[in-house]
Amino acid sequence: MTISSLAKFIAGVKRMIVENVEIENPETNPANIISVRPAKRDSCRCGICGKKCSRYDKGSGRRRWRAMDIGNCSKVYLESDSPRVWCKEHGAVVQMVPWARHGSKHTRGFEDTAVWMSLHLSRKAVSEYLRVSWDTVGPMVSRVEKETRSGDKRFDGLVKIGIDETSYKKGHKYITVVINHDTNAVVWAAKGFGKEVLESFFKELTPAQRKSIQLVSGDGARWIKDTVANYCPQATFCIDPFHVVSWCEEVLDTVRKQQWKEARKKAAEENKGKGKRQRGRPKGGSAEKTAAQKEAEIMKNSKYPLLMNPDHLSESYQAKLQQILLYDRRLATAYRLKEGLRAIFHLPAEEVRPALEKWRRRAWSCRIPEFVELQRKIKRHMNAIVATVTHQISNARVEAANNKIKLTIRMAYGFRNINNLIALIYLRCGGRVIYLPGRAPVKVT
Numbered sequence: 001m002t003i004s005s006l007a008k009f010i011a012g013v014k015r016m017i018v019e020n021v022e023i024e025n026p027e028t029n030p031a032n033i034i035s036v037r038p039a040k041r042d043s044c045r046c047g048i049c050g051k052k053c054s055r056y057d058k059g060s061g062r063r064r065w066r067a068m069d070i071g072n073c074s075k076v077y078l079e080s081d082s083p084r085v086w087c088k089e090h091g092a093v094v095q096m097v098p099w100a101r102h103g104s105k106h107t108r109g110f111e112d113t114a115v116w117m118s119l120h121l122s123r124k125a126v127s128e129y130l131r132v133s134w135d136t137v138g139p140m141v142s143r144v145e146k147e148t149r150s151g152d153k154r155f156d157g158l159v160k161i162g163i164d165e166t167s168y169k170k171g172h173k174y175i176t177v178v179i180n181h182d183t184n185a186v187v188w189a190a191k192g193f194g195k196e197v198l199e200s201f202f203k204e205l206t207p208a209q210r211k212s213i214q215l216v217s218g219d220g221a222r223w224i225k226d227t228v229a230n231y232c233p234q235a236t237f238c239i240d241p242f243h244v245v246s247w248c249e250e251v252l253d254t255v256r257k258q259q260w261k262e263a264r265k266k267a268a269e270e271n272k273g274k275g276k277r278q279r280g281r282p283k284g285g286s287a288e289k290t291a292a293q294k295e296a297e298i299m300k301n302s303k304y305p306l307l308m309n310p311d312h313l314s315e316s317y318q319a320k321l322q323q324i325l326l327y328d329r330r331l332a333t334a335y336r337l338k339e340g341l342r343a344i345f346h347l348p349a350e351e352v353r354p355a356l357e358k359w360r361r362r363a364w365s366c367r368i369p370e371f372v373e374l375q376r377k378i379k380r381h382m383n384a385i386v387a388t389v390t391h392q393i394s395n396a397r398v399e400a401a402n403n404k405i406k407l408t409i410r411m412a413y414g415f416r417n418i419n420n421l422i423a424l425i426y427l428r429c430g431g432r433v434i435y436l437p438g439r440a441p442v443k444v445t
């Protein structure tokens with residue numbers, strides 16, 4: 001094997017001419033520098049479109065691209081001139097190089113590996129293993145995503161779609177995401193929310209693609225309903241069940257906070273009535289707690305058992321829940337209303353409307369103002385809720401897709417550019433095919 005073939009093998013690049021190989025700083029910080037140039041057929045091409053162009057100038061001189069490490073963690077760099085060419089379409093552009101994507105300081109192999117790793121490992125693992133900062137991975141994700149997008153057919157044959165806005169940063173920063181319910185894949189995502197943002201999605205579709213959409217689910221926001229009615233008048237509107245349940249959970253949590261506040265207040269008043277407490281541990285009989293104090297204690301940390309699905313509660317939480325329901329009648333009523341609403345989504349379609357009406361009557365007469373308000377909201381969205389059960393929008397699947405998006409957003413913290421976050425969502429949640437260098441393509445699930 002010649003030095004040239006060995007260098008190509010190490011760098012994982014075949015299409016280049018190797019001019020020299022040397023080891024830099026062998027004692028302190030060894031790095032393998034492979035000096036290369038593109039073959040004649042690859043030189044003088046526009047870095048953006050790849051068309052053959054005429055040479056423009058020398059550019060910024062020698063450049064380095066990092067490749068995957070070898071041996072005992074020795075870094076590897078490809079080094080080459082970076083002349084600019086004149087493209088009729090793009091003007092003066094740095095010439096294309098076959099070993100790296102335009103604008104990158106890493107080889108294709110390095111970027112593909114980094115992106116594959118970021119789809120499967122934690123941020124910390126990726127940064128530490130590759131010795132790159134996490135925000136460097138962001139632009140790599142965008143470049144790889146752009147390549148996997150070409151020729152994709154994500155808008156073809158859309159029948160059931162879900163539209164949702166998700167926050168990606170504190171301070172009301174949102175992205176709007178469109179999911180294909182049949183594949184559970186994200187087909188579209190963009191910064192912001194509201195009518196204009198969603199309109200830009202529908203404008204990307206052809207009239208035939210818009211016509212094929214039969215069902216749209218969302219959280220009941222007016223801007224989603226109005227835009228869908230405008231662009232897909234044939235589509236039925238549904239509400240994702242977990243949105244309806246989350247309205248109810250919010251109300252239940254408000255009641256929980258009120259009750260806890262009340263219980264603490266009562267306990268504090270009773271304490272005051274007893275006069276100043278003696279220093280040190282209370283003696284025998286005086287340690288007995290009043291009813292209000294007991295209630296305040298039970299109400300402490302009650303959020304989890306009350307809001308969680310009871311099937312997922314541990315034994316100790318089950319016991320805590322029973323205690324809460326026994327001690328606080330108002331909270332027990334609120335809890336039963338929440339569970340009652342959740343159960344409606346498991347009923348046969350024809351039973352949903354009567355069950356919702358019954359639920360509304362219970363909520364209306366429970367004397368908790370927040371639930372009286374909620375039953376009005378349920379009335380407004382009655383048709384959409386009934387349609388959800390009729391068309392069998394699986395809550396578990398929708399929620400799973402939503403959680404995956406939220407996890408991806410958390411993963412992308414540290415990316416400076418929102419487009420890199422969106423690219424990561426497409427790669428992790430869009431059913432894209434990813435290539436690990438030298439391996440068969442892998443579909444991300």
Ligand SMILES: [Zn+2]
Nearest residue numbers: 046049087090
């Ligand atoms: Zn060009």
